[in-house]
Amino acid sequence: MRLTRYFLPVLKENPAEAQIVSHRFMLRAGMIKQQAAGIYSWLPLGYRVLRRIEEIVHEEQQRAGHIPLLMPTLQPADLWRESGRYDDYGQEMLRIRDRHERDMLYGPTNEEMITDIFRSHVSSYRDLPLTLYHIQWKFRDEIRPRFGVMRGREFYMKDGYNFDIDKEAALHAYNRHMVSYLRTYERMGLTAIPMRADSGPIGGDDTHEFLVLAATGESEVFYDDAVTGLRLGDRRIDYDDRDQVAAVCREFTSLYARTDETHDEAAFAAVPEDRRKVGRGIEVGQIFYFGTKYSEPMGATVVTAEGNRVPVHMGSHGIGVSRLLGAIIEASHDDRGIIWPEGVTPFQAGIVNLRQGDGACDVACDAMLAALEAKGLTALYDDRDERAGAKFATMDLIGLPWRVTVGPRGLANGKVELTSRRSGESEEMTPEAAVDRLAQIYAGR
RNA sequence: CGGAGCGUAGCGCAGCCUGGUAGCGCACCUGCUUCGGGAGCAGGGGGUCGGAGGUUCGAAUCCUCUCGCUCCGACCA
Numbered sequence: 001m002r003l004t005r006y007f008l009p010v011l012k013e014n015p016a017e018a019q020i021v022s023h024r025f026m027l028r029a030g031m032i033k034q035q036a037a038g039i040y041s042w043l044p045l046g047y048r049v050l051r052r053i054e055e056i057v058h059e060e061q062q063r064a065g066h067i068p069l070l071m072p073t074l075q076p077a078d079l080w081r082e083s084g085r086y087d088d089y090g091q092e093m094l095r096i097r098d099r100h101e102r103d104m105l106y107g108p109t110n111e112e113m114i115t116d117i118f119r120s121h122v123s124s125y126r127d128l129p130l131t132l133y134h135i136q137w138k139f140r141d142e143i144r145p146r147f148g149v150m151r152g153r154e155f156y157m158k159d160g161y162n163f164d165i166d167k168e169a170a171l172h173a174y175n176r177h178m179v180s181y182l183r184t185y186e187r188m189g190l191t192a193i194p195m196r197a198d199s200g201p202i203g204g205d206d207t208h209e210f211l212v213l214a215a216t217g218e219s220e221v222f223y224d225d226a227v228t229g230l231r232l233g234d235r236r237i238d239y240d241d242r243d244q245v246a247a248v249c250r251e252f253t254s255l256y257a258r259t260d261e262t263h264d265e266a267a268f269a270a271v272p273e274d275r276r277k278v279g280r281g282i283e284v285g286q287i288f289y290f291g292t293k294y295s296e297p298m299g300a301t302v303v304t305a306e307g308n309r310v311p312v313h314m315g316s317h318g319i320g321v322s323r324l325l326g327a328i329i330e331a332s333h334d335d336r337g338i339i340w341p342e343g344v345t346p347f348q349a350g351i352v353n354l355r356q357g358d359g360a361c362d363v364a365c366d367a368m369l370a371a372l373e374a375k376g377l378t379a380l381y382d383d384r385d386e387r388a389g390a391k392f393a394t395m396d397l398i399g400l401p402w403r404v405t406v407g408p409r410g411l412a413n414g415k416v417e418l419t420s421r422r423s424g425e426s427e428e429m430t431p432e433a434a435v436d437r438l439a440q441i442y443a444g445r
Numbered sequence: 446c447g448g449a450g451c452g453u454a455g456c457g458c459a460g461c462c463u464g465g466u467a468g469c470g471c472a473c474c475u476g477c478u479u480c481g482g483g484a485g486c487a488g489g490g491g492g493u494c495g496g497a498g499g500u501u502c503g504a505a506u507c508c509u510c511u512c513g514c515u516c517c518g519a520c521c522a
Contacts, residue, residue, distance in 0.1 A: 394483085
């Protein structure tokens with residue numbers, strides 16, 4: 001992509017309304033534009049990252065055997081009256097009345113609707129287990145939205161719902177979600193720690209939140225520093241293997257890690273003192289097992305092998321997709337701008353032409369862009385008639401992890417420069433070598 | 446919703462107290478020079494001062510109402 005043909009409205013100065021670093025950089029990098037309190041347009045660069053994150057979530061959900069579908073944003077109030085939540089949910093739920101005076105609402109979550117879908121079409125234990133999910137816009141009418149996409153009113157979220165024959169099967173679904181989430185966050189370059197949590201309005205017994213450590217996090221967290229070193233890496237997971245999945249969950253949840261809601265001083269005191277940490281975290285996901293809380297009142301039942309009709313055991317599992325952009329930036333930036341992890345970057349490489357209009361530089365940059373794209377890599381070529389400093393500043397701000405710098409000086413020796421945004425280290429090499437190196441870096445991503 | 450602020454050009458701000466018909470920096474346009482970390486010079490365009498009432502000869506400025514946004518608090522993925 002050529003920058004002169006793209007739409008990247010970067011800001012040199014900090015917008016007054018942005019208080020935290022991710023919000024500031026998202027505005028400055030031309031990723032989002034606020035349209036109302038807590039409601040944003042996603043400009044092309046932000047939209048690319050949003051799509052990339054969504055893609056990773058889809059891939060990992062389907063790898064775990066979960067089935068995508070899509071439910072509407074608007075829901076009839078009657079479904080919520082069945083579960084009793086229409087009255088319970090309070091002002092956070094945006095209520096709407098249509099032209100026929102029917103009560104509607106902009107969905108803050110979808111337990112009722114998915115349960116309705118399930119009960120309409122599933123009646124046998126033979127159809128279980130089943131996990132359905134979607135990624136859809138939600139709305140919660142927060143009293144005070146803030147921090148950009150981290151605490152918006154409209155937000156994009158993956159929410160999944162498992163239906164199982166009994167508690168044991170449902171807890172396997174719970175564990176399966178935990179592992180798939182761990183892998184999802186790792187692919188995004190994040191360390192997200194599962195912490196035992198409160199169930200809030202969803203209800204239920206078992207629940208974990210996933211928190212990314214960041215100074216600007218909304219929750220206070222208490223943890224054994226050893227949890228931050230845990231990685232799934234590229235180990236193979238058989239999501240149908242209950243023992244293996246449960247073992248991974250134990251590995252990631254046996255060390256102490258709690259939010260302030262569930263913090264237990266006595267248990268925390270047992271953590272070796274040098275590993276006892278208190279910090280802040282951003283919640284990027286939560287999983288729940290809630291049994292028959294919705295299936296019972298809403299009549300979501302199946303017939304067992306013995307011929308008995310029983311309510312299914314359910315859980316729901318969410319990932320804050322739009323919020324993740326903020327969380328990733330909070331966890332990965334410096335004073336010049338964003339530093340995208342390779343897994344979610346809007347473009348995999350940036351090309352900076354130091355002497356726009358110079359025949360050799362222009363030709364070399366065109367060739368570099370074509371070569372990268374031929375390898376299936378995405379690149380943003382800054383072909384503006386700007387000075388080097390301005391181009392570097394823009395690249396640093398938008399945070400592409402790798403930059404290819406093409407200038408007359410290097411080109412005289414047949415070399416371009418490959419620079420890591422994260423380390424700042426540069427290496428001179430031929431254009432061909434730079435393309436190969438980038439292809440290697442992104443192999444398998 | 447309680448408390449505190451702010452709405453003046455695309456962005457960041459001054460002007461308001463003490464009314465006299467709007468300004469600065471960045472961005473944008475033109476030209477020349479410059480060219481490896483947000484260039485220089487010259488010229489230029491752009492604003493119903495959030496909106497509605499009111500006071501006044503005259504309102505960005507004073508008064509009333511209203512809308513929006515931000516911050517602190519309670520709430521929250």
